[in-house]
Amino acid sequence: SQQGEEDPQALSIQEGENATMNCSYKTSINNLQWYRQNSGRGLVHLILIRSNEREKHSGRLRVTLDTSKKSSSLLITASRAADTASYFCATDARAGGTSYGKLTFGQGTILTVHP
Amino acid sequence: KAGVTQTPRYLIKTRGQQVTLSCSPISGHRSVSWYQQTPGQGLQFLFEYFSETQRNKGNFPGRFSGRQFSNSRSEMNVSTLELGDSALYLCASSLGRGTNTEAFFGQGTRLTVV
Numbered sequence: 583s584q585q586g587e588e589d590p591q592a593l594s595i596q597e598g599e600n601a602t603m604n605c606s607y608k609t610s611i612n613n614l615q616w617y618r619q620n621s622g623r624g625l626v627h628l629i630l631i632r633s634n635e636r637e638k639h640s641g642r643l644r645v646t647l648d649t650s651k652k653s654s655s656l657l658i659t660a661s662r663a664a665d666t667a668s669y670f671c672a673t674d675a676r677a678g679g680t681s682y683g684k685l686t687f688g689q690g691t692i693l694t695v696h697p
Numbered sequence: 698k699a700g701v702t703q704t705p706r707y708l709i710k711t712r713g714q715q716v717t718l719s720c721s722p723i724s725g726h727r728s729v730s731w732y733q734q735t736p737g738q739g740l741q742f743l744f745e746y747f748s749e750t751q752r753n754k755g756n757f758p759g760r761f762s763g764r765q766f767s768n769s770r771s772e773m774n775v776s777t778l779e780l781g782d783s784a785l786y787l788c789a790s791s792l793g794r795g796t797n798t799e800a801f802f803g804q805g806t807r808l809t810v811v
Contacts, residue, residue, distance in 0.1 A: 612797060613797045615799065615800065617802070622785055622805075622807070623804055623805065624701075624703075624787060624802045624803050624804035624805050625787065625789075625802035626802075627799055627800070627801050627802070630797065630799050632797050670740065672740075672800075674797075682728070682745050682747065682752040682753040682793075683728050683729075683730040683745025683746075683747070683752060683753055683789075683791065683793065683800075684730065684742045684745060684753050684755070685730070685732075685742065685789070685800060686742070687732075687739060687740035688739075689739050690739070
């Protein structure tokens with residue numbers, strides 16, 4: 583079963599606009615990771631945010647984490663056509679448990695950026 | 698340094714056959730996890746190996762098995778293939794120690810069962 587729910591399921595924007603994707607999860611986590619996937623290929627790691635962090639930046643990416651609401655958001659600023667992909671959040675729910683190596687993924691957001 | 702390498706990239710098999718997929722992790726990484734991705738179920742965890750030991754297993758039937766070698770390379774095997782096993786199989790590599798280590802994925806093996 584999927585831990586996370588991602589919202590929206592699909593997002594269509596123009597180049598230069600910002601894209602925001604949201605992720606909710608159910609259990610306590612050690613960290614949350616965001617990934618990008620192009621057309622059924624492998625997952626590209628974007629960013630990891632620890633449970634004691636609230637915000638993290640990497641280039642045009644900004645990730646926030648609210649553990650009280652069990653939610654995270656990914657903001658892509660000044661989007662480009664090359665950002666067109668599916669975006670997934672994945673939680674490492676090892677806190678207090680032994681979920682070695684197991685990431686639990688959301689269903690993903692399909693982002694389309696029109697040139 | 699080289700990323701995670703999965704072979705083969707594509708496979709077509711017939712129902713009832715078995716298949717073996719391979720994953721070479723990033724150098725220095727000792728943990729390899731396997732995932733199945735389908736349009737209906739999304740990304741689901743199969744199992745994880747660290748230092749040749751299976752530490753965690755998802756909810757898949759016993760037809761799905763794996764192993765890890767001393768050089769951290771891992772294989773997964775699916776026996777008695779069913780049509781529903783058609784999927785993208787992804788492996789992830791990580792250091793495997795500590796609570797906040799990033800997992801890096803390979804390009805996947807696309808398995809089609811006919």
